[in-house]
Amino acid sequence: MTSAILQAINGVSLAALLFLLASGFTLSFGLMRVVNMAHGAYYLLGGYVGLSVARATGSFALALLCGGLAVVVLGYLVDRFLIRRTGENHLAQVLLTVGVAFVIGDVALKIWGGDFLKVPVPVSLRGAMELPGGLVYPTYRFVLILFGAAVGALLWVVYRKTQIGAVVRAGVDDREQVSATGINVDRLFVMVSALASFLAGMAGVAGGAFLLLYPGAEWEILVYALVVVIVGGLGSLGGAMIGALVVGLLDAYGRWLLPEFSYFVLFAPMALLLLIRPRGISGKDV
Amino acid sequence: MDRTRIAVLLAVLAAGLALPFAAGPFWMGLVTQMYIFGLLALSTDLLLGHAGLFSLCHASFFAVAAYTTAILQVRYGVPTALAAPAGLFAGTLLAAVFGLAVRTRGVYFILVTLALGYVVWGVAHRWSSFTGGDNGVTDVPFPAVGPLAIGSHTGYYYLVLAVIVACALGYRVLVRSPFGLSLRGIKASESRMKSLGYRTGLHLYAAFVLSGALASLAGVLYVYYNRFVNPVAGSFPVSVEAVLMAIIGGTGTVVGPFLGAGVILGLRNWVSSFFELYAAVMGIVFVATVLWAPDGIMGLAARVRAARPRAVRA
Numbered sequence: 254m255t256s257a258i259l260q261a262i263n264g265v266s267l268a269a270l271l272f273l274l275a276s277g278f279t280l281s282f283g284l285m286r287v288v289n290m291a292h293g294a295y296y297l298l299g300g301y302v303g304l305s306v307a308r309a310t311g312s313f314a315l316a317l318l319c320g321g322l323a324v325v326v327l328g329y330l331v332d333r334f335l336i337r338r339t340g341e342n343h344l345a346q347v348l349l350t351v352g353v354a355f356v357i358g359d360v361a362l363k364i365w366g367g368d369f370l371k372v373p374v375p376v377s378l379r380g381a382m383e384l385p386g387g388l389v390y391p392t393y394r395f396v397l398i399l400f401g402a403a404v405g406a407l408l409w410v411v412y413r414k415t416q417i418g419a420v421v422r423a424g425v426d427d428r429e430q431v432s433a434t435g436i437n438v439d440r441l442f443v444m445v446s447a448l449a450s451f452l453a454g455m456a457g458v459a460g461g462a463f464l465l466l467y468p469g470a471e472w473e474i475l476v477y478a479l480v481v482v483i484v485g486g487l488g489s490l491g492g493a494m495i496g497a498l499v500v501g502l503l504d505a506y507g508r509w510l511l512p513e514f515s516y517f518v519l520f521a522p523m524a525l526l527l528l529i530r531p532r533g534i535s536g537k538d539v
Numbered sequence: 540m541d542r543t544r545i546a547v548l549l550a551v552l553a554a555g556l557a558l559p560f561a562a563g564p565f566w567m568g569l570v571t572q573m574y575i576f577g578l579l580a581l582s583t584d585l586l587l588g589h590a591g592l593f594s595l596c597h598a599s600f601f602a603v604a605a606y607t608t609a610i611l612q613v614r615y616g617v618p619t620a621l622a623a624p625a626g627l628f629a630g631t632l633l634a635a636v637f638g639l640a641v642r643t644r645g646v647y648f649i650l651v652t653l654a655l656g657y658v659v660w661g662v663a664h665r666w667s668s669f670t671g672g673d674n675g676v677t678d679v680p681f682p683a684v685g686p687l688a689i690g691s692h693t694g695y696y697y698l699v700l701a702v703i704v705a706c707a708l709g710y711r712v713l714v715r716s717p718f719g720l721s722l723r724g725i726k727a728s729e730s731r732m733k734s735l736g737y738r739t740g741l742h743l744y745a746a747f748v749l750s751g752a753l754a755s756l757a758g759v760l761y762v763y764y765n766r767f768v769n770p771v772a773g774s775f776p777v778s779v780e781a782v783l784m785a786i787i788g789g790t791g792t793v794v795g796p797f798l799g800a801g802v803i804l805g806l807r808n809w810v811s812s813f814f815e816l817y818a819a820v821m822g823i824v825f826v827a828t829v830l831w832a833p834d835g836i837m838g839l840a841a842r843v844r845a846a847r848p849r850a851v852r853a
């Protein structure tokens with residue numbers, strides 16, 4: 254029973270991480286109709302930059318910030334000079350961003366090497382803590398859950414309750430109309446895209462502290478994020494939250510109960526969804 | 540097909556037949572790979588070039604067929620006459636399951652197939668007691684059916700050449716059949732085909748399974764060439780490179796995917812001989828293709844042909 258609960262907490266902490274990554278992906282699709290397969294590579298790059306910063310300065314907070322900002326800069330350049338030239342051709346976007354991800358992955362391999370690296374966790378978050386009910390759980394992963402929940406809540410408030418959020422929501426529904434009301438849609442795109450990049454880079458630092466960073470990690474994490482998005486529905490923030498929880502929990506129990514087939518567990522929610530609801534839980538027609 | 544094209548194709552075929560006499564083992568190996576990966580690229584192009592579906596899971600069918608054949612042949616001593624068809628069947632069966640993905644379109648289809656393909660890689664990678672993990676299955680022998688045994692790389696080269704020529708001819712018949720026409724109709728406008736009474740979902744499903752069968756055949760050819768198979772065969776880069784090959788060569792054509800395979804494999808061999816970051820170079824090829832050559836080599840050739848003034852034909 255105890256391990257079942259511990260696995261549930263494991264699942265939720267992975268969900269927190271996946272949400273950071275998938276929310277950016279789903280928002281940039283929802284608003285800009287951009288499928289960015291380099292999101293996984295952004296995650297890995299953010300993690301590596303954060304690792305170097307954490308090693309140099311010893312500050313985890315600074316690592317999170319720099320990892321995020323490094324990806325914002327790169328993401329802007331990729332958006333501005335490459336993705337924008339593909340128009341709304343998703344096939345071209347996918348191939349192009351896969352190419353970008355290959356370049357990032359290979360250059361990162363050259364700089365940081367092929368070993369499994371771990372972003373050092375600050376001393377205050379090391380070790381384990383006691384949760385109510387006598388459960389002992391790693392402090393860092395528990396804090397990650399709180400962090401993910403906080404980011405989720407913040408995104409939700411901005412998205413639902415503020416003027417900017419309203420404009421973004423309107424943009425998701427009908428871009429031309431928003432543009433016609435005199436709002437600078439281009440600037441909106443740059444902002445949302447920067448937010449998505451920042452979240453991906455930050456997720457890399459946060460994830461690098463317990464999932465480790467290594468060549469190939471970019472595709473593993475991307476696939477998890479994609480399943481989150483498929484389950485939740487493209488373009489929906491609420492869907493990304495639900496999807497992240499579903500995938501995180503399934504993965505945790507899968508790894509625990511069927512270690513050799515843990516990836517196979519991901520197949521189940523997708524197959525079910527394809528049979529019943531191909532657009533995802535809260536997805537719209539695209 | 541006009542006479543010059545037939546002449547060109549016959550010349551290419553003659554060159555293919557003569558290659559083992561003129562080239563050393565390196566070139567013969569490279570060309571054999573080009574045939575095999577060209578066939579994989581051709582299988583993805585049945586979906587991309589004709590039905591308009593961008594699949595990112597074809598390495599799964601390729602790998603499952605390769606693994607099935609290898610495991611049966613190496614671990615259970617099953618003869619080629621059974622192991623090869625079993626591989627083909629296993630890959631096609633997987634395609635029949637993954638064919639569920641045709642319930643989605645556009646971006647969803649791309650994402651779903653990517654994730655499905657990843658599941659197969661994950662199983663090959665993790666289920667080490669059966670698949671051999673990262674070491675994979677080694678020591679696959681040359682194929683032998685009864686008294687007919689392949690004993691050398693040259694012999695295998697001719698076998699692969701024969702298979703791909705047969706596949707290319709069959710493929711050409713398929714895409715020119717009413718079935719191929721209806722696929723292109725769906726690509727152009729699915730709603731119109733639906734209103735004409737076509738069961739578009741069923742057509743796409745059939746195309747998906749057929750294309751998976753072709754990818755499986757490439758997988759069987761691959762495992763006897765490579766003599767071993769590991770999870771890399773089913774990994775995402777193989778899937779996406781197959782699509783890139785089809786695009787570089789020219790989608791919707793029969794020859795294009797093979798040309799694209801030649802370009803990609805040749806480039807990788809050449810670049811990796813002197814430059815460490817060859818994966819990055821491949822990434823740049825992806826970007827460059829999308830930005831500057833979306834129609835590929837065959838598209839370029841067609842443009843040149845169209846620009847050339849020519850006599851009115853009777």
